[in-house]
Amino acid sequence: MVRQDIKYRDDFRGAQFHPHVFLMWLGLVSIAMLFAGLISAYIVRQSAGNWLEFPLPGIFIYSTLTIVVSSATLAWAYRSYLRGWQRSYRQGLFLTFLLGVAFLVMQYLGWTALYQRGIGISGNPAGSFLYVLTGLHALHLIGGLFALAVIVYQAWWGHVQMSQRQVIRLKIISYYWHFLMILWIILYGFLYFTR
């Protein structure tokens, strides 16, 4: 049995709806539109012909697994926080951060593998599009890592309390992170089936 060892602050009201969380949802909508626009551009360009077909780097399968697991660990950390389990909260956050970095490294390895096969960014648009879609996703993930780093730092070296502010913060970062996971699966599936 894990002991509940995080203290409650007065304003703690559990996982309640907050305007800032809604702001994040809307932000996700606009990111989704960015990728929707690029994916449409991909489809339009591909149908015009002169399109290079190449297999995706094998390591993308492992990076996909990594990001799915990182999403799960973040969900685990969030649940632990709401229940007041400090240890698993800390571990979950830290694991998520590590897995996020691992994902980025794998993406980088994937790009170098592609590049060595002769598929550079400035060659056939098929390659350029792949780099743009995966690269923009990675950029968004780096932004998420910065936010995670702040929370990890607080959880390990700061004073952990149950506060409404922290719940909202965790919610916001969780939605963002899960969104990036789903976005990656969609991108990977799209690139895999629409080559």
Added chain:
Amino acid sequence: MAKVQAIDYDVDKYLEEQGYDDHFHEHEHGDKYKVSFISKYIFSTDHKIIAKQYLITGMVWAFIGAFFSLIFRLQLGYPDMDLSWLRPILGGWININSEGVGSLSPDFYYAMVTIHGTVLVFFVLTAGLSGTFSNFLIPLQIGARDMASPFLNMLSYWFFFLASVVMLLSLFLESGPFAGGWVAYPPLSALPQAMMGSGMGMNLWLISLVFFVVSVLLGGLNYITTVINLRTKGMSFWRLPLTVWSFFITAIIGLLSFPVLVGGFILLLLDRLLGTSFYLSDIFIAGEALHHVGGSPILYQHLFWFLGHPEVYIIILPAMGIVSEVMSTHARRPIFGYKAMVYSIIAIGFLSFLVWAHHMFVSGMDPFLANFFILFTLIIAVPSAVKVFNWITTLYKGNIHLTVPMLFAIGFVSFFISGGLTGLYLGNAPIDIQMHDTYFVVAHFHIVMGVAAFFGMFAGVYHWFPKMFGRYMNQTLGKIHFWLTIVAAYMVFWPMHYLGVAGVPRRYYTFDSFVNFSQFDTLNQIITIFALVGFTAQLLFAFNFFYSIFYGKKVSDRNPYRANTLEWSAPTNPGHGNWPGKLPVVHRWPYDFHKNGSDYRPQYVPLDPDERDVH
């Protein structure tokens, strides 16, 4: 007309008795904002200050853009005129020949046309219009203390400011700002060597617009969240003023369309910087083939116009909302067909995403596909006509006060009708292919989204000036401003239709080599003269605006127009938090004029026992 009772409502009594106590002033952040000059007026998180920042930055850009238009109008109306007197301002943009006669350099003619378009569309009519009024009115009219995230709101303005600075910098480059048209089609925008402005000028243009999109998105996120989450007690969606409805839908349109533009810009940047071939293909420069293969410039057009068309509704919808509010208040009549107005705004917002390719009829698109876009384009006429009908019927049998905001609101409807009708012509591919890139198009969009949106903006500025600055603008100067502007605007853009029908192409530096266009020389001169008149009228407005901020007649009454919306229930200068005590509670829709024998009933007045809030 039934006799009405002019009552003054004791706002403070209603707020004290009926108001909703959100314990705002008990929290520590209630007073956090009363700090130094810098955090009050510069890095302010107060939506009212941010709105004024947007407005004044927008005005500065409006004058820069309008000044450019005067210079290129001089070139078009009087191509032989000696422009050497402009050299102190424009420097190397004016070429001086051996006889000492100065003329505008063609490269800079294109640069001015481009910057005029970019600045007016994005900086003035998007940031200056929806930025100003969404910020100012949304929290005040829904009864909120501030935006959902005042900090993001502040960032939104400062990103706009950054965009402004970068764009301004590009004006001082030796090679000039970007000159390939405000739509920035590749290859002119993608190849640094394409023309003078395509190098550094284009880099700065892109950077500036990316900052601008960040600003629009941060603002838009806030507007939507605020409307959904922070409405006061009793303020249901069907009790929102039409201004708030229009800002709300505008923000949603922006949220969905601007990211796609950024996607297009990212591909454009990569084409420029990393040598990709998204938009470029088979280009030869001086007989030398570039390495770009397989790109399509049409792809850029799709991505651009997917924003570009919704963008015109981002511009016109806030103006429509302001006009509805102003008309109803100054005609002392409930807005006719409130729900129809709301549904029309939503319908226009929805349809705006289905019509972008009507800007591309000559790009070689499938004529069968074009039919789809024609159909949806023409369907937009239906909600637009509903709105025009409702404005006119709002005036019908109203007690019309021809105040300055009312004049501008009526002017808006006039321009929206005249410009909207030519939209029906241009929405048809067969006519558009004939008229494409002629002055007919220029006349159409300037009237319907340029002048009309400006009239909406003026109506808003004159109407809410007392709320913004606690003083009135001068009404006589305002009326002179109105009449000069409406006459000048019609005299500038009306004749352009004839030019366009005769086939005079837009974006041309000179028509010297087209003998049959010489018949339009006088017409072009008339247009230029009235452009000057119109510009002078705006100087009058600027004088009135800034003079009145400091020396205008003071507002003595909290609710000078006897309007119903909540912003007039707050003290004239309420400070951060908008209401000094409790928040107002809403009992009715905002257009209860002439109801049950009383001239007006503000939204915070409870219903009488036998009264129902039906509309």
